[in-house]
Amino acid sequence: MSKQQIKQLIESRIDEDGLTETSIKGVKLFRATAPIPCAPAVYEPSVIAIVSGAKEAVLDGERYVYDDSRYLCCPMSMPVQAGTPAASPDNPLYGVYVSLDQRVMTELIIEMERAGVSISMGKGSPISQGFSFAQWDAAFSDALLRLLQLGKHQTDVAVLGEARLRELYYAILKGEAGMFASQAFGTGNxxxxxxxxxxxxxxxxxxxxxxxxxxxxxxxxxxxxxxxxxxxxxxxxxxxxxxxxxxxxxxxxxxxxxxxxxxxxxxxxxxxxxxxxxxxxxxxxxxxxxxxxxxxx
CATH class of the missing domain: 1.10.10.60 (Homeodomain-like)
Incomplete structure (x- = not known):
């Protein structure tokens, strides 16, 4: 249900194709209703979550397709080719881009270690791929929805924005991409x-x-x-x-x-x-x- 609510939120806030800034720093919404061939890009440390349609990413000759069944976690800057070749008016792409803050991620990892919270190895892609995919789980969906529900109210964002971003980061670290992300953001990497x-x-x-x-x-x-x-x-x-x-x-x-x-x-x-x-x-x-x-x- 959370995923459908997220899609409805995105649809209500986007008027044209491309990236749309939100009032939350590092969080953007995007839409594509026409195919975009894969082209050179640089994925900065981020999570990209698709709620409708599919995206493609090519890293060192290997092609990856991801949709609303799994989100992409890229904890390090990576040179890729990316696009949305299958997008169309009948099959639009909707998604969320969330920048991963180095300081906050590292602090969370340290706090989790001190609290004895284990970071699961998960079933995501191995670290050798440069980025990882993780299945949407309830914690990730709920945290992403709560973050986006802050909407355009500056007071809500100012008071709750950082806390809800931390909640989403925590859900990522607890999910299938958790070990992959912790290896990148941990103090020893x-x-x-x-x-x-x-x-x-x-x-x-x-x-x-x-x-x-x-x-x-x-x-x-x-x-x-x-x-x-x-x-x-x-x-x-x-x-x-x-x-x-x-x-x-x-x-x-x-x-x-x-x-x-x-x-x-x-x-x-x-x-x-x-x-x-x-x-x-x-x-x-x-x-x-x-x-x-x-x-x-």
Whole structure:
């Protein structure tokens, strides 16, 4: 019943396709009534819950489809290709995007450990996939509904918003994706910290030795653990993050040269070569052909 109520709430608050901000920081609603082919995107730490229709995500060549039977938990920034190829007026996509706050998630994990609350291994996807899926359970559905019911009343949001977000985070940690999320947000996860650092410094030179040193690991150990957590080597990951971010910026109207510089490329020719190798089009062709609804990836 909660899921149907959530859908009704979303339908009543969205007037057009794309992402719609709510009065709660980090919480957005989205709708798609036309197909959107998979395109480069970056999933920031978040949970994406679908209440109608289905979304697709491609990570390192592997394709995943998820709908209202399971939500996606992405605790680390990940370069993906994503879209809604099956959306139509007769089969619209409705969903909720909830950003995961590093500080709050880590605090909750520590509090749960102190209280002796066990985090279930669950049946979600293994950590090697870069993100995980979890079945909707009653606790998650109820917490998400209570969060969205705050609506547009600023007083309610100011007084109850943080508490209800914590309630949703707690439901995630208690659910099938709990162990996966705790491995990323726990105090000892050096790989997650490395990814967070990379995401903030894409326009700067990044070396594997520097990342390994920051993680307190040898280069070989860092490379192995990084690939276990993301499916990609550190160099491949950085390149994918840069090119995906550049593709999104170009699709959003930025010039090719500006986008290349924004993500750390000093050579336009190198950027063009690597872009075409990854997407099969030159940056200029991409600029002419792509029209991504803001945030819908």
């Amino acid at each position: 050096a790989i997650a910290r490395s990814i967070a650092y990379m995401s903030l410094h894409l326009n700067e030179p990044i070396t594997i030795d520097e990342m390994a040193q920051r993680a307190g690991m040898s280069r070989a150990v860092f490379h192995r653990k990084f690939k276990q957590a993301t499916t990609m080597s550190p160099i491949q990951f950085v390149k994918s993050m840069r090119l995906n971010n550049a593709a999104m910026k170009i699709a959003g109207g930025m010039t090719v040269t500006e986008a290349a510089m924004e993500v750390g490329y000093l050579s336009a020719s190198q950027f063009s070569r690597e872009f075409k190798r990854m997407y099969g089009q030159s940056p200029r062709q991409w600029s002419d052909a792509q029209h991504l609804p803001s945030g819908m990836a």
